[in-house]
Amino acid sequence: MNGRAAHTPDRLSFRVLGPLEVDGPDGHPLDLCGGKPATVLTLLLLHRNAWVSTEQLVDAVWAGRDVPASAQNNLKTYVWQLRRSLPEERIESRPGAYRVHVRPGELDADVAAALCDEARELLSRRDSAEAITVVQRALALWRGVPYDGLTADATSAVDRLTELHRALREDLADAQLLLDRPAEAIAVLRALTEEEPLRELAWARLMAAYRQVGRRHDALAAYQRARTALVRDLGIEPGAELTALHQQILSEDAAPVAKPVSSNLPPRVPGFVGRRPELRALRGARGVVTIDGMPGIGKTAFALEVAAASGLETQQYVDLDRPTSLPAATGLLILDNVEDAAQIRHRLTNDPDALVLVISRRRLAGLDRVAAITLDVLAHSDAARLTDVEQILSCCGGHPGAIRQLAERLRNRQPWTVARMAARFEDPAARSQALAELLARFDDVYDALPSPAQRLYRLIAMTPRFDLRQAARVTGTDRADAEIMVDVLMDHNLVTEPAPGRFEVLPVVRDHANQLLITTGPKAELVA
Incomplete structure (x- = not known):
């Protein structure tokens, strides 16, 4: 390094969600000359970072009009004018084609799509307030018809962005309903249904919003307006979702009384992340579900998320580590720290409407269950939402309990202190402490x-991966006995099998096994 700051290319802001505008690096709009040069740049932005033929550009500039003999020369002039307006060499050329170079985050259409994904993720975590902020940022990008000035070339993109705009407004309404702000949601949904009376999803959300504030009559009237539009314009009756919602509202009393939820469940974990496939798999589940995984992997936190989405009015939590009488399973029952099936089998219910979540550190057998969930480590993208300290992510291997515990030690520290302490986590002894x-x-x-199995567990501290041959060698047994020991470790969620016959040990497990090897294992094991 020569002491000079690294060069950072100038960033532009290309805005196509309305009439074309381009802001320079200082945030001030650039003069693009308007007219035909603006049409050229708009089409290039539609196909950003891809080559666009001069014939396609000429067709767009003179759409529906006679093309002059000088069109190709005129096109070169328009590109020259654009190059003068844009900093750097953003428009490239080759014989018969041009392209515009757009960096990630510079085109408002791409930014809007990314914000929509971010809002959906926030809604899935029920972070409604932040989701509203993100949706409003996205909606603020629209200033009119996308790719204004283009005709047939932009039809597909315009349709896609128009649908994105609708989806954002529906997400806004969903977030407002989750925050118990139905009046705001109703205003958004009424506008949507007036603009597009054939959009059944918007009608269903509007009916749900009316229902939430006790406006049963308005909900039923909304259904009738939706049905009239569908029958008149498409010749079809409303779909299953809209019809089912209508029947539910018809069957309710005119002045429904909300049923209170009776619960002794502990609080949900703030900032719960990940587990989306598993949560989807248990949506609407009834019956017995086992949830297993190693210590700290988030079994109880996951069960509480399932409970929150269950809709069941009676919710009970029992920790079997603390002596207590087991209640009958009605509504939703969480049984935590279950050692074996015999502890609870006599308490399981045949009630088809009840949900029993059985949490154990080991994989249970001998239960009549509808699903068995084994929680693994978090994906890197989910783990990174718990901390941005790379040393923590690398030494925890996606184990949420370990990530949270190390991140908590660094909370509210100065940046230089964080760097120093995080570096210590690379040392096994300091990390174990x-x-x-x-x-x-x-x-x-x-x-x-x-x-x-204890002996094999202590010895696997020496390697993150092994097979049955290696397990047999370090324990001095044959492959058959080694396989039995490995199966025991897998049943206790201490070892995983990412590929047939190949076994893996998480960093957190290796840290624990290494402690045991040093403090309790015979000296011969260290030599081995």
């Missing part, structure tokens, strides 16, 4: 293992 509370929870799992 920082994770002492979590690693202590693995002791009970280890104590429950038979002696041969």
